[in-house]
Amino acid sequence: MGRYLVANRNLNAGENIIQESPVAIGPAANSEAVCLGCYIPVKLSLSQYRCSDCKWPLCSADCRGIGHVNGHTEYECKFLKEKNSAVDLIATATLTKIKHLYELILPIRILLMKTHKPDSYERIRVMESHIKLRKLNKILWDHYQEIIVNKLLKEWNLEGFSEEDIHTICGVIDVNCFEIGQKSAKARAMFPSAFLLSHDCVPNTSHTDHPETFSIMLRTSKRIKKNEPITLSYAYTLQGTFKRRDFMHAGKLFWCQCERCSDPTELKTDCSALVCAECSKGSVRSIDPLDQDADWKCDNCAYKLGAKSLESLLDKLNNELESIDPHNVAGLEGFLKKYQNTLRPNHYLFLSAKYSLCQVYGRIDGYLIHEMSLEDIKRKEKYCRDFLTVIDVLEPGLTRLRGLIMYELHAPIMVLSTRLIQNKLITRNDFQRNIKEVARLLRESRDILKMEPEGSNEYMMGQAAEDALKGMGMV
Structure with a gap:
């Protein structure tokens, strides 16, 4: 370890x-154009405000990150200006070129620390880089050689560093950085x-x-x-073992062998299981989840699926799901219906679609909570409960995702119970039992989400939960 x-x-x-x-911070991986001071998205048009010296886009002249240690410093600005680095940051630039330019920022900031903040530079240098393993990964090594090392040494003539020095910093970033950011600002930090x-x-x-x-x-x-x-x-919890382990190996260079990864059922959540394409009754799971090349086999018949075929299927379905606007109720519902005979109900791709539906049902025009049909309210409740059942296992306790989904769950229970009692379709005891569940969900949601930073969306949702409890007289 x-x-x-x-x-x-x-x-x-x-x-x-x-x-x-943070000891170092920069734009997120695969970042499009963002302000170098606060990391909110910016345009590359002529009207976009830019730094008067280096010409890189900034959100405004009043950005809190200009001159700040966590933003666009004077020595960074001087370096970027000397290299005429903003010459390619124009509206007609390809998205790939833009992403590669922004990927340079964090390595540059760390390398410049050797002169301007040597204590911080040494704190970063002691972090694990897995440089020996990276050298064995030709695709990874060549990627950084082309877009980082060659750019800095051959085009921008950076002095004082060898190729291995720069590769080492790239490795340190990959292995140790955190993806951070609230609302629209996205960054990565050490x-x-x-x-x-x-x-x-x-x-x-x-x-x-x-x-x-x-x-x-x-x-x-x-x-x-x-x-x-x-x-x-280090990975997104609600992703299946096959893709989750692959993601961690690609960036962190290790194959996870934790209890969840070792269990074909993923601790009985079955968030990777497929419906058998042959008998339709069995569930298809990996015969050895710690082997990325292992076959997947039905537990009811002799059907097998190779790892390459599985990967192709997951990529196809994932691309289709990502092409659906997260506010498109019909599109998300259509995805669930289309693949109900392919994926088990708790499959991570279904959970992703259900999570989006949990959030949009009750919040967008045409689906506001008090205007929704009983069928849609019941559907929102079911998706919330499905999601919570899995989260209780994979992200148990006082976790943000649990807090958010519990807040979403309280609304359909409350509205549905109110409608049913008004129409005398449930007893007073049933109604009171449902209200107690609503109060429990709100309390736990409040307790979790109010631990988030003040001003964040999660904190405000926690405050809304507290206000709802006060309105019910159950604080």
Whole structure:
């Protein structure tokens, strides 16, 4: 496992264990044009405000990140100006070229620290880079050689660094950075101690970041016993094992072998299982989830599916789902119906579609909560319960995703119960039981979401949960 952190005492759920500012920060991976000060999206048009010296786009002359350690510093500006680096940042630039230019920013900022912030540079240099393993990965190595190393050394004539120095920094970023950002601002950052947490696909901590300072706040999501490793997830929790392990190997260069990854049922959630294409009754799962090349086999008949065929199917369905606007109710519902005989109900692609539907039902025109039909209200409730059942296993405890889905779940239960009692379709006892569940969901949602930074969408939802409890007289 390398270096990792353990609890030196019993920790209760909800304890803050790390709160720190970034030691380095830059635009997110695959970033399109963003402000170098605050990381909100910007345009490349002639009307977009730009730095008067280096000519890189900024959101405005008043951006809080201009001259700030977490934004567009004077020494960065001088370097970018000397290299005439903004010459390709024009409205007609290809998206690939734009992304490659923005991918340079964080490595440049770290390399410039060697002169301007040597203490910070050394703190980053001690982080794991997996440089030996990266050299063995030709695709990965050549990617960074072309868009980072050659650009800096051959085109921009950066002095004082070797090719291996730059590759090492690229490795440190890949292995240790956190994707951060609230609302529209998206960035990636390095933190002085948070990088030490080891990975688990069912982590025991939850983290968030401040929408303005980008400082990270990491807290326990469930009870952690003394000497137990403190973990977080390096991947998106609601992704199936095959894709999740592949993602981590591509960026972090290790194959996860945690309890969830080792179990073909993913701790009985079955969020990777397929419907058997031959008998339609069985579930198709990997015969060895720790082997990416293993066959997938039906538990009811002799049907098998090769790993390459599985990957092709998942990519096809994922691309189709991503092409659907997350506010398109008919499109999302159509996806669920179209593949109900292909994917099991808890499959991660279905969970993604259901999560979007949980959020849009009750919130957009044509589907506002008090205007929805009973069928749509019941559908929202079912999707919320389906989602919560899986989250309770994969992200248990005081986790943001649980808080959000519990808040979404309270509304359909409340509205449906009110309509049914008004029409004398349920008893008073049934109604009271439902109201108690609503109150429980709101309390737990409030307790989770009000731990998020003030001003964040999650914090405001937690406040809305508290206000709802006050309106019910159940604070």
